[in-house]
Amino acid sequence: MTLFRIxxxxxxxxxxxxxxxxxxxxxSGGRNFWEFISTQTGIALDLWRERRRLGPGSTLxxxxxxxxxxxxxxxxxxxxxxFLPVLILGDxxxxxxxIVHVTVAPLFALCLCALALLWAHRLRFDExxxxxxxxxxxRKAPRLERRVRLALKVGFWLVLLFSLPLMGSIILSLFPLxxxxxxxxxxxxxxxxxxxxxxxxxxxxxxxxxxxxxxxKKSSGEIPS
Amino acid sequence: xxxxxxxxxLVMILLSLPGLGQAPENIGDIPDGNxxxxxxxxxxxxxxxxxxxxxxxxxxxxxxxxxxxKCHDYERIRRGWHFNAADSVPPGRxxxxxxxxxxxxVTQIPLSYRPWGGTYRPGSVGLTTFGFxxxxxxxxxxxxxxxxxxxxxxGDYMRWQVSGTLVINCQxxxxxxxxxxxxxxxxxxxxxxFRWAGTASSGFATVQGSAVEMxxxxxxxxxxxxxxxxxxxxxxxxxxxxxxxxxxxxxxVPRRMPHxxxxxxHSSKVIDPSAGQRWQxxxxxxxxxxxTCADCHRNGLDHMMIRGYAREAGETGNPAAAEFTCEGCxxxxxxxxxxxxxxxxxxxxxxxxxxxxxxxxxxxxxxxSGPWPAAKTFRVxxxxxxxxxxxxxxxxxxxxxxxVTPVFARQEDGTYAPHDLLWPAFWARxxxxxxxxxxxxxxxxxxxxxxQRDTSRIIGRWPVLTxxxxxxxxxxxxxVDSVSGKAVYVSGGKVLFDDGEGIxxxxxxxxxxxxxxPIAHDVRPKxxxxxxxxxxxxxxxxxxxxxxxVAVASPFVATRDSVTHMTDYQDITRVSAWIFSMSFLFxxxxxxxIIVCFVLVAAVxxxxxxxxxxxxxxxxxxxxx
Numbered sequence: 001m002t003l004f005r006i007x008x009x010x011x012x013x014x015x016x017x018x019x020x021x022x023x024x025x026x027x028s029g030g031r032n033f034w035e036f037i038s039t040q041t042g043i044a045l046d047l048w049r050e051r052r053r054l055g056p057g058s059t060l061x062x063x064x065x066x067x068x069x070x071x072x073x074x075x076x077x078x079x080x081x082x083f084l085p086v087l088i089l090g091d092x093x094x095x096x097x098x099i100v101h102v103t104v105a106p107l108f109a110l111c112l113c114a115l116a117l118l119w120a121h122r123l124r125f126d127e128x129x130x131x132x133x134x135x136x137x138x139r140k141a142p143r144l145e146r147r148v149r150l151a152l153k154v155g156f157w158l159v160l161l162f163s164l165p166l167m168g169s170i171i172l173s174l175f176p177l178x179x180x181x182x183x184x185x186x187x188x189x190x191x192x193x194x195x196x197x198x199x200x201x202x203x204x205x206x207x208x209x210x211x212x213x214x215x216x217k218k219s220s221g222e223i224p225s
Numbered sequence: 226x227x228x229x230x231x232x233x234x235l236v237m238i239l240l241s242l243p244g245l246g247q248a249p250e251n252i253g254d255i256p257d258g259n260x261x262x263x264x265x266x267x268x269x270x271x272x273x274x275x276x277x278x279x280x281x282x283x284x285x286x287x288x289x290x291x292x293x294x295k296c297h298d299y300e301r302i303r304r305g306w307h308f309n310a311a312d313s314v315p316p317g318r319x320x321x322x323x324x325x326x327x328x329x330x331v332t333q334i335p336l337s338y339r340p341w342g343g344t345y346r347p348g349s350v351g352l353t354t355f356g357f358x359x360x361x362x363x364x365x366x367x368x369x370x371x372x373x374x375x376x377x378x379x380g381d382y383m384r385w386q387v388s389g390t391l392v393i394n395c396q397x398x399x400x401x402x403x404x405x406x407x408x409x410x411x412x413x414x415x416x417x418x419f420r421w422a423g424t425a426s427s428g429f430a431t432v433q434g435s436a437v438e439m440x441x442x443x444x445x446x447x448x449x450x451x452x453x454x455x456x457x458x459x460x461x462x463x464x465x466x467x468x469x470x471x472x473x474x475x476x477x478v479p480r481r482m483p484h485x486x487x488x489x490x491h492s493s494k495v496i497d498p499s500a501g502q503r504w505q506x507x508x509x510x511x512x513x514x515x516x517t518c519a520d521c522h523r524n525g526l527d528h529m530m531i532r533g534y535a536r537e538a539g540e541t542g543n544p545a546a547a548e549f550t551c552e553g554c555x556x557x558x559x560x561x562x563x564x565x566x567x568x569x570x571x572x573x574x575x576x577x578x579x580x581x582x583x584x585x586x587x588x589x590x591x592x593x594s595g596p597w598p599a600a601k602t603f604r605v606x607x608x609x610x611x612x613x614x615x616x617x618x619x620x621x622x623x624x625x626x627x628x629v630t631p632v633f634a635r636q637e638d639g640t641y642a643p644h645d646l647l648w649p650a651f652w653a654r655x656x657x658x659x660x661x662x663x664x665x666x667x668x669x670x671x672x673x674x675x676x677q678r679d680t681s682r683i684i685g686r687w688p689v690l691t692x693x694x695x696x697x698x699x700x701x702x703x704x705v706d707s708v709s710g711k712a713v714y715v716s717g718g719k720v721l722f723d724d725g726e727g728i729x730x731x732x733x734x735x736x737x738x739x740x741x742x743p744i745a746h747d748v749r750p751k752x753x754x755x756x757x758x759x760x761x762x763x764x765x766x767x768x769x770x771x772x773x774x775v776a777v778a779s780p781f782v783a784t785r786d787s788v789t790h791m792t793d794y795q796d797i798t799r800v801s802a803w804i805f806s807m808s809f810l811f812x813x814x815x816x817x818x819i820i821v822c823f824v825l826v827a828a829v830x831x832x833x834x835x836x837x838x839x840x841x842x843x844x845x846x847x848x849x850x
Contacts, residue, residue, distance in 0.1 A: 092582055092585070094582065095797075095801070096801065098805070099801070099804055099805050099808060102808055103808060105819070106815040106818050106819055106822075109818065109819045109822040109823070110818065110822055112822065112826060113821075113822035113825045113826055116825065116826045116829040116830075117825065117829065120829050120833060124833065124836075125837060125840075130840065130841075130844060134844060157830070157833070160826055160829065160830050161830055163826055164823070164826065164827055164830065167819055167822065167823040167826070168823060170819065171816070171819055171820055171823060173578070173580065174578070174812075174816050175578055176577040176578030177577060177578065178577060178578070179574075179575040179576055179577050180574075180575070180576045180579070180581055180584065183576075183578070183579065183580055183581050184581050187580070187581065
């Protein structure tokens with residue numbers, strides 16, 4: 001548990017630091033923190049207004065957005081309830097936090113499943129991605145949007161990949177298949193895969209925001225399409 | 226000839242030197258490695274260390290202390306766990322207290338010489354050591370306060386002379402003779418025949434008469450009969466056939482004492498109306514497997530019995546104690562240099578499917594010990610509290626004291642364990658925020674006077690009280706001695722007091738809280754442990770573990786059938802326990818939901834991976850071309 005706590009702290013601090021660094025890099029140019037927040041909020045509002053102006057999307061689009069939104073919300077809740085007692089208290093998950101965690105977990109699994117089914121095709125690796133990876137010539141002067149989109153796809157598939165041991169370890173522990181040592185191992189697998197899942201998910205969310213910002217800037221003419 | 230004489234003389238000189246030619250002291254405490262038990266063909270000695278011959282007149286009872294100490298270090302043994310309650314030793318985990326019951330005084334109060342929480346020193350209720358032994362010595366193996374002169378009250382001096390001291394009766398545990406009768410020992414102690422009790426229990430002597438009926442000037446050696454005719458002085462008659470020509474008696478001392486030797490003092494009877502007859506009951510799984518109590522509760526010469534709870538090794542400073550806990554035998558001791566698990570063939574538990582957090586929050590006994598819990602706690606009778614095994618003990622199911630079981634309560638170390646629980650009931654004086662018990666014999670006449678009903682026929686049950694009756698008793702007790710403080714009555718978890726305006730009020734108080742002590746027997750087998758039928762055994766909205774009710778023993782009509790909740794003794798609220806248990810209702814469905822989601826996600830990942838692999842192969846193949 002101590003090693004896990006240390007690793008979890010390192011991952012969380014590292015992620016936080018990386019995101020803060022990226023945000024700082026984005027707001028370089030003399031803007032202070034509050035101006036940056038104000039700008040980001042403005043972009044989000046513009047996107048929302050644009051979405052409203054375009055009218056309601058197709059059912060599938062709405063489902064996609066809902067699946068994504070719910071997944072993020074449930075993920076944040078699970079991440080908080082799962083890692084808070086470990087990082088802050090150095091203790092196992094128990095009590096109210098445990099009740100919230102086990103209640104939200106199946107819903108999150110459902111959303112993750114919907115996410116996989118609804119976004120797998122859209123975020124599949126296409127020919128351009130393969131060329132970007134396999135042919136060095138295509139990596140010269142690529143657009144930021146292009147790199148972000150590729151990273152987004154990689155992040156998505158990593159999230160799905162890490163969700164397998166995350167769910168699998170808990171499924172196995174719920175049946176009388178393993179003794180105490182096995183249960184301890186499964187809990188450990190769940191913890192470490194949750195850590196990897198956390199890292200991939202946080203990165204994915206950050207990249208998604210970044211990508212949406214790039215799209216927004218392109219449509220407003222800030223950057224050439 | 227001269228040479229032979231000279232050598233003989235030299236040998237005599239050598240043999241007369243100390244340490245040579247004489248049996249070493251405590252020869253019985255130094256084993257030579259031979260696994261047989263030495264033949265205990267012993268001469269008997271009385272309390273004054275005089276040799277006993279059965280044809281002497283008057284013949285004295287033999288003293289186990291003087292007889293056994295010839296070969297065994299009595300001074301070391303007397304510091305053992307069964308005898309050291311009044312000594313300044315760490316009290317360890319709380320155990321079963323003695324319970325002073327006085328039905329007429331509506332009293333059941335837990336007593337102990339050990340400073341266990343929720344118990345009172347016998348002296349605080351007016352019990353001298355002599356008085357204590359007269360009531361509870363029936364289930365004591367002797368020693369301790371039985372021979373502690375420093376604790377004897379001066380007012381009892383003459384009675385001690387008449388009765389003698391209650392030395393350790395080694396036979397209580399170590400006599401394998403089928404004629405050994407601990408019940409007879411208890412009877413003799415109740416007659417205050419302390420110096421005769423060991424002899425009477427031995428099986429080769431009979432003791433008649435009663436020290437309690439003798440006057441203070443009773444002379445042990447006098448041939449003059451007591452002044453009161455019809456009262457027989459304590460006399461002992463030995464079975465002469467048990468003595469060999471050298472006045473030695475054969476004692477049967479097996480190495481492994483059968484469990485029935487311990488059962489006399491450590492029995493319990495759960496009052497479960499739904500249980501079948503005695504022949505349908507199961508005994509402890511370890512006993513059923515052929516083990517004895519002493520296989521786990523071991524001790525060395527110091528007789529510091531291993532009690533077998535998890536924290537014992539740390540608290541007593543005896544690391545060996547860790548090997549004889551449930552975990553030590555069944556799972557081993559972490560960090561042990563030599564494997565210790567599997568003692569006596571103890572199987573290693575799999576505990577398949579049980580999350581490891583259970584083993585941090587629960588003791589082994591929580592799932593494996595005591596009666597299978599029901600919606601409401603059971604009453605339980607114990608040897609020491611209810612004088613089980615003593616002839617003419619009250620056999621009724623509602624005999625006082627009222628102890629309930631099992632109560633799944635949180636211990637000091639944060640783990641949950643099953644407990645027995647006693648609601649103290651006693652009259653007390655409030656003094657500087659403390660409640661000082663009033664000796665029951667001072668309350669008895671007041672209660673008798675107040676109660677209109679004929680209380681003389683109460684046998685082991687307390688009378689039903691009304692608020693008015695309690696008020697009246699409190700007023701009379703306060704009037705008798707107002708200097709010592711206002712009289713209150715503790716019962717059913719509350720302190721009852723007169724608010725001065727003629728109304729009986731109730732309030733919470735630490736002194737009114739129930740006394741709990743963990744239990745560990747009988748151990749149920751794996752198939753009868755909590756959780757054997759699934760998580761619902763504990764994690765359901767009506768499981769006794771969280772939602773059972775604990776009966777409150779009270780003499781009041783209004784609160785007769787009142788109960789408290791099991792969660793009151795746990796660090797979880799009833800609501801949160803219910804919410805958590807509710808989640809288990811949907812658990813099977815949610816389990817399958819996660820499985821289906823897992824399969825779908827895995828399928829998506831797998832299909833995409835296969836496609837990606839296929840594309841990669843194509844690219845590589847195109848690259849070759």
